[in-house]
Amino acid sequence: MLFKNITILDDNLEIKNDMYVLTEGDIIKYIGEKRPDGNFERVYDGRNKLLMPGFYNGHAHSPMSLMRGYGENLALQDWLNTKIFPFEDKLDGNAIYWGTMLSYAESLRFGIVSSSDMYYFMDEMVKATVDAGIKGNISRSIVHFDNSDIWSMPSMHEMKRSFEEYHNIEDGRIKMDMSIHAEYTSGPDAVLAVTEYAKENNARMQIHLSESKSEHEECKQRRNGKTPCQYFNSLGLFDVPTTAAHCIWLEGEDFDILKEKNVTVASNPISNLKLASGVCNVPELLKRGINVAIGTDSTSSNNSLNFIEEMKAFATCSKMYYCDPKAVSPTETIYAATRAGAISQGRDDCGIMKEGAKADLIVLDISGPHMHPVHDLKNNIVYSASGSDVVLTMVDGKVLYEDGDFLTIDIERTIFEAEKATKNILAQL
Amino acid sequence: MLFKNITILDDNLEIKNDMYVLTEGDIIKYIGEKRPDGNFERVYDGRNKLLMPGFYNGHAHSPMSLMRGYGENLALQDWLNTKIFPFEDKLDGNAIYWGTMLSYAESLRFGIVSSSDMYYFMDEMVKATVDAGIKGNISRSIVHFDNSDIWSMPSMHEMKRSFEEYHNIEDGRIKMDMSIHAEYTSGPDAVLAVTEYAKENNARMQIHLSESKSEHEECKQRRNGKTPCQYFNSLGLFDVPTTAAHCIWLEGEDFDILKEKNVTVASNPISNLKLASGVCNVPELLKRGINVAIGTDSTSSNNSLNFIEEMKAFATCSKMYYCDPKAVSPTETIYAATRAGAISQGRDDCGIMKEGAKADLIVLDISGPHMHPVHDLKNNIVYSASGSDVVLTMVDGKVLYEDGDFLTIDIERTIFEAEKATKNILAQL
Numbered sequence: 046m047l048f049k050n051i052t053i054l055d056d057n058l059e060i061k062n063d064m065y066v067l068t069e070g071d072i073i074k075y076i077g078e079k080r081p082d083g084n085f086e087r088v089y090d091g092r093n094k095l096l097m098p099g100f101y102n103g104h105a106h107s108p109m110s111l112m113r114g115y116g117e118n119l120a121l122q123d124w125l126n127t128k129i130f131p132f133e134d135k136l137d138g139n140a141i142y143w144g145t146m147l148s149y150a151e152s153l154r155f156g157i158v159s160s161s162d163m164y165y166f167m168d169e170m171v172k173a174t175v176d177a178g179i180k181g182n183i184s185r186s187i188v189h190f191d192n193s194d195i196w197s198m199p200s201m202h203e204m205k206r207s208f209e210e211y212h213n214i215e216d217g218r219i220k221m222d223m224s225i226h227a228e229y230t231s232g233p234d235a236v237l238a239v240t241e242y243a244k245e246n247n248a249r250m251q252i253h254l255s256e257s258k259s260e261h262e263e264c265k266q267r268r269n270g271k272t273p274c275q276y277f278n279s280l281g282l283f284d285v286p287t288t289a290a291h292c293i294w295l296e297g298e299d300f301d302i303l304k305e306k307n308v309t310v311a312s313n314p315i316s317n318l319k320l321a322s323g324v325c326n327v328p329e330l331l332k333r334g335i336n337v338a339i340g341t342d343s344t345s346s347n348n349s350l351n352f353i354e355e356m357k358a359f360a361t362c363s364k365m366y367y368c369d370p371k372a373v374s375p376t377e378t379i380y381a382a383t384r385a386g387a388i389s390q391g392r393d394d395c396g397i398m399k400e401g402a403k404a405d406l407i408v409l410d411i412s413g414p415h416m417h418p419v420h421d422l423k424n425n426i427v428y429s430a431s432g433s434d435v436v437l438t439m440v441d442g443k444v445l446y447e448d449g450d451f452l453t454i455d456i457e458r459t460i461f462e463a464e465k466a467t468k469n470i471l472a473q474l
Numbered sequence: 475m476l477f478k479n480i481t482i483l484d485d486n487l488e489i490k491n492d493m494y495v496l497t498e499g500d501i502i503k504y505i506g507e508k509r510p511d512g513n514f515e516r517v518y519d520g521r522n523k524l525l526m527p528g529f530y531n532g533h534a535h536s537p538m539s540l541m542r543g544y545g546e547n548l549a550l551q552d553w554l555n556t557k558i559f560p561f562e563d564k565l566d567g568n569a570i571y572w573g574t575m576l577s578y579a580e581s582l583r584f585g586i587v588s589s590s591d592m593y594y595f596m597d598e599m600v601k602a603t604v605d606a607g608i609k610g611n612i613s614r615s616i617v618h619f620d621n622s623d624i625w626s627m628p629s630m631h632e633m634k635r636s637f638e639e640y641h642n643i644e645d646g647r648i649k650m651d652m653s654i655h656a657e658y659t660s661g662p663d664a665v666l667a668v669t670e671y672a673k674e675n676n677a678r679m680q681i682h683l684s685e686s687k688s689e690h691e692e693c694k695q696r697r698n699g700k701t702p703c704q705y706f707n708s709l710g711l712f713d714v715p716t717t718a719a720h721c722i723w724l725e726g727e728d729f730d731i732l733k734e735k736n737v738t739v740a741s742n743p744i745s746n747l748k749l750a751s752g753v754c755n756v757p758e759l760l761k762r763g764i765n766v767a768i769g770t771d772s773t774s775s776n777n778s779l780n781f782i783e784e785m786k787a788f789a790t791c792s793k794m795y796y797c798d799p800k801a802v803s804p805t806e807t808i809y810a811a812t813r814a815g816a817i818s819q820g821r822d823d824c825g826i827m828k829e830g831a832k833a834d835l836i837v838l839d840i841s842g843p844h845m846h847p848v849h850d851l852k853n854n855i856v857y858s859a860s861g862s863d864v865v866l867t868m869v870d871g872k873v874l875y876e877d878g879d880f881l882t883i884d885i886e887r888t889i890f891e892a893e894k895a896t897k898n899i900l901a902q903l
Binding site: 113114116155349362431 | 539540541542543544545546547548549550553576579580583584744746747748749750751752753773776777778779780783786787789790791793794796797798799800801803804841842843844846847848849850853854857858859860861862863885888889892893896
């Protein structure tokens with residue numbers, strides 16, 4: 046597929062106008078000012094359009110779309126105990142599949158090409174990922190509350206079996222990660238067992254870290270003064286390549302550990318606002334050279350996967366909270382939304398506009414009144430664009446969404462089945 | 475025009491499905507479950523659509539669209555002194571007209587039916603408002619730095635002349651308000667003169683109030699310990715019906731004054747984040763029964779007029795800043811975006827879905843994957859919708875925007891002329 050006369054964000058995130066970009070198979074074959082020779086399956090007219098890397102969602106719980114807008118405007122513990130946990134208790138494989146598919150439709154609509162996902166029911170999540178054609182780093186989140194033997198838990202076997210069965214299938218489009226849910230949902234035994242399995246299998250890790258103040262402070266009481274970050278580090282968890290979601294209440298030495306251990310922080314600004322958790326200190330993380338990705342968290346705490354909105358929140362919340370309008374530039378924001386997310390997923394050949402990189406690309410319509418005038422297009426992308434300006438989403442060289450049409454997802458059926466699964470669960474409560 | 479089988483937000487902001495809504499001339503003639511008798515100019519199929527009042531933008535500087543994305547990521551004073559003020563110094567009537575028109579196109583695209591506007595060049599702003607068919611409360615912002623006689627300033631005469639010439643033209647669609655820019659940009663003489671003129675002419679007032687901490691604190695030093703709110707009150711300004719933008723740094727007695735004087739607060743959450751000004755205490759204002767509207771501020775500090783995004787920021791910033799996920803419900807948010815804004819503009823017959831009210835209506839496409847499932851549609855409108863879900867905007871019974879088409883604005887020419895005016899100004903700097 047040849048994109049012609051299109052504006053691009055190049056591998057340095059600089060704007061270049063009137064470019065040609067050719068994809069072949071799943072890679073970007075050519076980027077240049079001259080039209081390449083040859084005949085092409087499809088030529089895409091790029092006037093008034095921007096071609097850029099797609100978005101890599103650093104933190105998601107895709108099946109939770111079924112709980113979007115369910116039990117809103119409650120305090121966190123009320124929300125969890127009276128709404129989310131009882132609903133989750135009734136989930137089955139069918140609900141998981143359609144909830145995941147609904148999130149993938151929304152993801153593709155808003156330019157997300159890959160998500161780091163923590164949940165359960167691995168078979169159905171993987172099946173949805175295979176069917177949708179999107180990329181996914183999927184993890185079976187481990188919690189362990191009692192004193193039972195770790196490997197007696199079905200969740201550990203689901204983690205192991207799904208890793209063996211699915212890791213790197215579809216030419217690496219699907220990756221199975223490990224996940225310790227959080228410090229407060231398991232003890233050292235579980236952390237050590239999952240960490241060991243991850244090391245043995247060269248897997249990656251996804252965790253929640255210092256999301257709420259109470260989690261952070263109670264950890265210090267429970268763990269001899271150690272913060273969640275220090276606690277996980279003492280158990281060797283960060284020797285596994287890790288993406289840590291939230292990281293709002295980091296303090297002191299925590300920043301040094303994340304930097305030294307090359308941990309990616311996935312910041313989820315809108316979910317953090319909505320749940321009143323706080324604001325991640327992105328300026329400090331960036332200053333220290335820590336890899337910072339952007340996540341949406343689930344659509345039951347966000348409540349959308351509008352990644353352009355998420356980018357704007359990422360940049361502006363940092364400015365406000367740290368009283369500095371210079372904090373976190375559009376370039377830093379776009380990097381976090383694309384390349385940093387791809388790196389955090391172990392996808393070094395993704396999230397960058399470079400010949401030889403994977404063709405995970407999106408097209409933005411930049412013709413709208415809200416995108417003019419153009420003093421600096423990068424400012425407009427981050428601060429002025431609307432999520433729906435994404436008009437094409439391509440993963441591994443295949444167009445999966447274009448101008449309202451989903452090429453791999455039956456959108457009417459997905460919405461119907463997701464609504465039906467939701468009603469079935471509500472009827473049981 | 476008859477909307478059939480459409481979901482609506484009624485006058486209590488409750489959802490009703492499968493309704494009929496008939497507009498006739500500029501008003502809502504009928505709302506009901508039964509199809510009204512008669513033949514209609516147009517019948518609109520409302521399946522998978524929501525009909526609700528349009529948005530009333532409580533605070534805007536429409537011509538500043540020309541500075542969208544100009545000189546970003548600077549500290550406030552640098553931004554103003556090195557970018558905004560020099561640019562503004564070169565503005566002429568042509569630039570103002572096209573900048574305003576560009577903002578109006580964007581407004582209609584995102585469902586805004588009316589804006590409270592502070593700027594200068596009244597003739598050109600009014601002409602754009604007449605031409606676009608949108609509603610506007612337009613004010614000539616007064617600043618007065620020296621000791622000159624107030625009425626020797628051309629700005630005062632522009633204020634007076636434009637009020638006499640334009641107030642309530644187009645059947646009241648256009649209203650001319652008064653405006654004292656802020657406490658720090660003029661002394662008591664100007665405040666008293668503008669207030670007196672407003673009282674004599676039954677006009678309304680727009681001001682900036684306690685936007686930044688330094689403005690608030692320095693005022694107390696300048697004005698014998700009085701906050702900006704107390705200072706304006708002591709000069710009688712609030713005896714004029716007033717909309718006060720921002721109100722971030724209010725303290726103590728300020729809240730009592732705003733309540734007693736029936737002042738509307740226009741909160742501008744995204745601009746306040748982006749300029750690192752702070753977060754307005756909306757929960758406290760609402761608790762006291764103060765009328766709270768939502769504003770976008772200018773697109774050079776926002777940088778869009780995406781009102782659905784603004785609603786989400788309004789609700790979620792309040793939750794985070796006041797550490798309470800229960801703060802500011804979707805119903806309170808939608809009320810602020812519609813009815814509260816209309817009331818603040820002296821448009822008591824607007825912003826409400828009621829027979830006899832003005833037909834300022836918008837249609838949202840609620841069929842997208844991001845709007846499902848529907849546990850409570852109001853949650854989805856505020857937390858999940860995308861700005862571009864607005865597919866139709868009607869003002870005074872006339873459709874001004876529908877499915878990408880602008881019925882009163884030549885969008886290609888507007889973008890062309892706005893870009894050209896911008897380049898002309900940049901060439902002079």
